[in-house]
Amino acid sequence: MGRGLQAGIARLSALALVLAVVGLLPWLSGRDPALALLRARSAEQEPTEEALRAIREEHGLGEGPAALLGGWFTGLLRGDLGTSWVSGGPVLPGVLDAMAVSLALMGAAFAVALAVAALVCAPVLVRGARGTLRPGGSGSGALAAMLAALPEFLVGVVLMVALAVWLGWLPPYGWRGPEHMVLPALAMGVPAGGLLGRLAADALPAVFAERWAGLWAASGCSPARIAGAALRRAVPALVPQLGMVAVGLTGGAVAVETVFSVPGIGRTAIGAAEARDLPLLQGSVLALVLLGAAAGTAAQALRALLLGPGLRDAALALPPPPSAPPGPLRRAVPVVCAAVLVAATAWGLTRDALTVDTGLRLAGPSWAHPLGTDAVGRDVLARVGHGAVSTIGTAALVCLLSLLIALVVGFRPTLAAGASEAANAVPPVIAAILVAAATGPGQAGALAAVALVSWPPLAAHAAALVQETRAAAYLSAQRAFGATPVWILTRHTLPAVIGPLSRHAVLRLPGIALALASLGFLGLGAQPPSAEWGLSLSESLPYVERAPSAVLAPAGMLMMLAAFAVSLSTLADVPRTVSRARPPGDRAAA
Template sequence: MKTAFARGTALAAVLAALGLLPWLSGRDAALSVLRARSAEQEPTAEALAAIRDDLGLGSGPLTLLGRWAGGLLRGDLGTSWVSGTEVLPSVASGLGVSLGLMGASLAVALLVAAALCTGTVVRGARRGSGTRSGTGGAAAAMLASVPEFLLATVGLIVLGVWTGLLPTSGWQGPSSMVLPALAMGLPAGGLLGRLVDDALPAVFGERWVELWRASGVSPWRLACAALRRAVPALAPQFGLVAVGLTGGAVTVETVFAVPGIGRTALGAAKAQDLPLLQGAVLALLLLGLAAGALAHLVRVRLLGPGLRDAALALPAPPRAPAGRAARAVPVVLAGILLAVVGWGLTRDPYAVDVTARLLAPSRAHPLGTDGLGRDVLARLGHGATATVGVAVAVCLLSYLFAVAIGFLPALSAGVADIANALPPVIVGILVAAALGPGTAGASVAVALISWPPLAAHASALVEEVRAAGYLTAQKAIGATPRWILTRHVLPAVAGPVARHAVLRLPGIALALASLGFLGLGAQAPAPEWGLLLDESRAYVERAPWAALAPAGALALLAGFAVSLSSLSSVTGSSATGSSTTTARRRAEVAA
């Protein structure tokens, strides 16, 4: 009941913030409308007052929210401030395009996940192996960590510009869907493949598999039964994958100029067309919530009436100790990144030389120059310090909030459900509309949605520590709740969650880069990695090295995150007790 109440309250707060967006923005919406309608007209007091009266902007926030909510009940999303047309047809048109793209992306994701899990399924069905596919697991982890905007940019360069095999923009037919679907489907497929590949060894190690095999059940039926056993516990994660597709649609549609709902929302945010932005974000939010609800219904259906309240969590699969090569991977990747960044820090990232525009890599400019003749290596090095510094601050805020809310598991679970339905890009669009684009807005957006995995981990640890026998003994001898909290519970929670937060630092940096890529984060001339990648798209055909440099740096960062998290999971499972391992597993499932 508490979780449902918290979920409803959080959803109501999000909808209220969306309805109050014209008031929360703190800007004169009448001025934005006047400039959009007629750039030559003078913004006189009379003209602005007439626009406010026409749009009903002169009333208070409660009246504004009530009018917007009433329109929703009538199926009226308002009128665009820029074009003067109804918002609902534009949202419906963009939503139709995005649903088609998401369907194609989901098909790609399922094919990729099936390919990554094939080795584990075959071995388990034939021999009952309790080990996972090492190659498939590494490939799945790498695919899952690469952001959509990076794949979209690299795919555009390689498959669109260099080879000319596929169209690079527009929405003319099935061929226009290939590159966007690959950019969105490959990371989703990697995540699905990793989840299933992790779960199957534990399933094949269960007693019933041996009994079925001894009874002569075919490997095909055994594999199908194992998949059906693993899917219910992973169904919530499948819903999060669908939610991720809604966020990925914004960046991918922007790269390939696809007229979908994501590109519509981003364009409305930049043009300050708040009614259109409200309708587009509402559609994306409903898509995310519908995906989560559908995943829950699938899980309930697969469990059956007798087990609908059962968690059926799978035990963590056995992991082999990390080899020397695996331990060296994050060190090598970090060394390469540090070397490039250190080299770039010795150069001036703002020096403009129009006579050296778009030069190819040379001894004077090892990574070439950009459209203004600035050294790409210098901007790459200085951009790393800004991106990582902001990511550390966001990570720290998320950690503190997660530890605090972790002591209220019912509240954290309900609020986290709504936060998980909001990808960073969607939150970034809303924050940019309210605060304006910039580093501060991007930091707030990422912080708002980066805490749920940490809070899930903290909640699991709090529950297990509070149930420990030694705490019962402490209470029996008269220890105060404050003593128990500060000397036992908090130390047992703070350390593991802090290590978890450090592992998420590269992912936070990538999320900030994605907002910079969309123009919602750091603004020019700041040398931020996502912004560098976005600026280079204008001349990608003439100087692809300007785009490949930040793309390569982001790929190295993603690889470092994957190798570090994989190494931590191996060493953590072998060095901790069973209760901590169970808490980690529960946190992974909840997150």
């Protein structure tokens, strides 16, 4: 079975699984759907048996999960997404209206992403076309990596504070004209553009190192022509990432639309989850998932078109450029970020994070409260310190669970590859919405949602390590000498896999913490009075004009965490890229 066919089957399986979960939301919630519908319509009406029986008969909620799923799919094929439990109107028109808003916003964000990517990779492209690109130089800069690591909701908050509150250039909320699209499009497009630009800039040095580039330059071709040819050579390998960026935009739309009060499909899904309006939630999540799946399929089709019939099944992967050892400044960045995070956390932990003093609400920084107070008079510095324990501690638990699952699944390469493809189709926020609909919002649900999409990349890495270790010649000799499979597993395979996989899991910890913070910001994660950074940011955002320090403190900690993640991962990549450039004998000696 070809790799493309396997990936297609994995995506279809993931889509079918998500659709089944969406269709079964009323049953998976663990509560009586009739009672949930009654509460959604009126929280004061008495839930008598007669009223519940009438609701079950009206909506067909008294049947089992198979009949419920079948009825939902039947309605879906007819173009009927059901009736809203809150408004009593049909779901489909509302979903289509919200989708129109989200598509317009995503289109503007994608244009911003392409512009940012062009700015990031333009210096590399110019130097490469002129033949002045330093061998072993880094294609992308730290700024691009930092932009790629920032979650959209955090970029949106910073842009709102800077451009709307302080400078007053743009409106902070709403959706009434083109000017209201600027900040949300920037919030979604800048991280996506940083990712695309970083990937393109890192791929271009390998393209310019190929023999044809030198031959074209020696033949007198203009730098512009060489640059155009290099872009055409690099684009097919990067097109799949366009699909990933589009999937990321669907997840980012949920947070950004919430930040800027945009009436799109993401905000509709969050509102439906909070109101327990399951039919509207089903329609909204279905629209988000299908939009992401369509974007991924379109990216694969575009890649096949660019490659042509002869290379359609080829990987056409570009070799990674050899990286030069980082300088002292780059080595100092993670140390400085870690020192700031530890110092702020330690200082905040010595203070009381729960005492409410309404007389000091929204107070500015002072000696008594170095970072001011929040909307109910709690010390912001204390909230920052205690929030670090909640945010990073939960992320560490997710990393540990992901590592254990990856170790088990990694010994089944086909399953690991399929799981990775499936996880690519579901952003963490979509998984969190589904989990919250089934179990209710909370830190446990956020942990489960992030873990669901965090272990497949580790499993794919584990599968690659297992295959590489099993193919080693010394293991063949061990088998020939009569070594048992258990001996080989415990003495050779596991030690070779656990080390690199554990380092990979640790490198993913800051990103997982940022994902958990985004869910807390959306109200799907930790609940009050928790000091989790995302929740603290969400609680203070409505008062950003009166107390910007209450917003900037958790936002600054999250940005520091993102910078730490980027710098640490960059340093960790250097030994691997340098080792690839060594002769086989040197690598074995190392």
